[in-house]
Each structure stands twice: as C-alpha cells, then as structure tokens.
Ligand SMILES: Nc1ncnc2c1ncn2[C@@H]1O[C@H](COP(=O)(O)OS(=O)(=O)O)[C@@H](OP(=O)(O)O)[C@H]1O
C-alpha cells in the first residue's frame with residue numbers, strides 16, 4: 001500500500017465549543033430494520049418533534065443518500081459494507097458539528113453497526129431496532145420491492161435472499177406491530193430525556 005503522508009490537524013474551535021453554542025448534547029439515533037419496517041416514518045416523526053423544540057438535527061436516509069454520496073453503490077455485501085462505513089464517518093462528522101443525527105439504513109450486518117458505533121463513540125450512539133416481522137413488511141410492500149424480490153426481478157433483497165442480522169442489545173427495541181407511530185416516537189423521546197440527551201422541562205408531547 002502507498003505510504004500516506006498525512007498528519008491530524010487540531011481545530012481551533014472544539015466539539016465542546018460547538019455543543020455549548022448549540023446548547024445540546026449531540027448523538028446519533030441509528031435506526032436499523034428491514035425494508036418497510038418503519039425506519040423512515042419513525043425517524044422523520046422523531047426529527048419533526050426535536051425540530052419543533054429547536055433541537056438541531058439532520059436525517060440521513062438510505063434512499064436519499066444513495067441518490068448522491070453513495071450513488072456508486074449497489075446491494076452486494078461489499079457495497080452495503082461500504083455504504084454503512086461512509087454513513088458511520090458522515091455521522092461522526094455531524095456529531096462533531098454538534099447535531100442530533102438520525103440515520104435510517106437497513107444496515108443489515110452487526111459488524112458494520114459495531115464499527116459505526118466505535119467510530120462515533122459509545123455514549124453518542126443509540127441503536128434503535130425497528131423490529132417488524134418480515135411478513136408485515138411484505139404485506140405493507142409500499143414500494144412493491146418485495147413482490148419483485150419474490151419473483152426474482154430484484155436480486156439480493158434483504159430478508160428474501162440477502163441476510164438481516166438482528167441487533168442483540170439495542171438501546172431501544174421497537175415493535176411496530178404493537179405500537180402506533182406516535183407511540184414509537186414517544187418511546188424514543190423518553191429514552192433521550194432519560195439519558196440526558198434532551199432536557200425534560202421541554203414539553204415534547206406537542
Ligand atoms: N436489494 C435490496 N435490498 C434492500 N433494499 C433495497 C434493495 N434494492 C433496493 N432497495 C431499496 O434501498 C433501500 C435500502 O438502502 P440502505 O442503504 O438502507 O441499505 S443497506 O443498509 O446498505 O443494506 C431500501 O429502502 P427502505 O425500504 O427505506 O429500507 C429499498 O427501498
């Protein structure tokens with residue numbers, strides 16, 4: 001491998017400076033789950049609640065990021081690994097910038113989620129498992145992809161002919177079959193309050 005002559009350069013303004021200015025504790029809300037499980041729906045609703053209370057947020061969504069930064073990547077295992085590696089790095093930068101970052105990617109492999117967690121930092125990484133059984137995702141099939149995957153028109157589709165490794169110890173475990181979107185959002189907001197990421201005296205019920 002070619003020798004890399006690069007040296008880390010400390011910045012004048014630090015992460016703590018930015019946190020003080022923004023008056024918040026940054027973190028990543030890392031949503032993981034099957035296609036159609038509810039990642040985007042819940043992440044958007046959580047972001048809306050935080051935004052309405054003047055929290056500075058940024059939502060990275062699989063479909064959207066694959067239109068730009070990651071448009072060179074497909075769905076082979078190696079592409080998914082690179083997809084999640086880049087998202088981990090981008091999340092780290094956004095947390096450094098002081099934001100509450102929400103990521104909504106299938107992120108099917110445990111080892112890649114673990115790498116993202118160690119990149120961002122353990123106390124700033126909140127893994128949220130959107131646990132929706134395959135049968136329900138398939139029934140929803142809002143994009144018609146499951147039907148195509150079953151017919152063989154789409155190859156390597158997660159849950160059909162590409163694996164999804166469930167998180168073993170997610171910080172938040174949400175079952176959308178048992179909770180409405182609103183209830184799922186409350187579970188997440190309550191966790192953020194309980195662990196001091198956002199303050200309690202702000203009414204997030206609105
Ligand atoms: N083969 C295959 N497998 C899974 N998903 C597929 C595939 N092809 C296209 N799509 C669409 O791409 C979205 C998933 O992209 P991600 O970046 O989240 O995937 S991954 O984390 O790299 O596995 C996913 O979006 P969501 O439904 O929002 O999860 C699908 O709409």
Ligand SMILES: Nc1ncnc2c1ncn2[C@@H]1O[C@H](COP(=O)(O)OP(=O)(O)O)[C@@H](O)[C@H]1O
Pocket residue numbers: 033034035036037038039040041042104140142176177179180181184
């Ligand atoms: N409790 C729930 N939580 C999240 N989504 C739900 C729930 N119940 C039904 N849905 C529906 O399931 C679909 C989930 O799609 P989406 O959010 O795009 O999933 P993903 O981003 O994981 O692919 C949406 O049409 C949403 O309205």
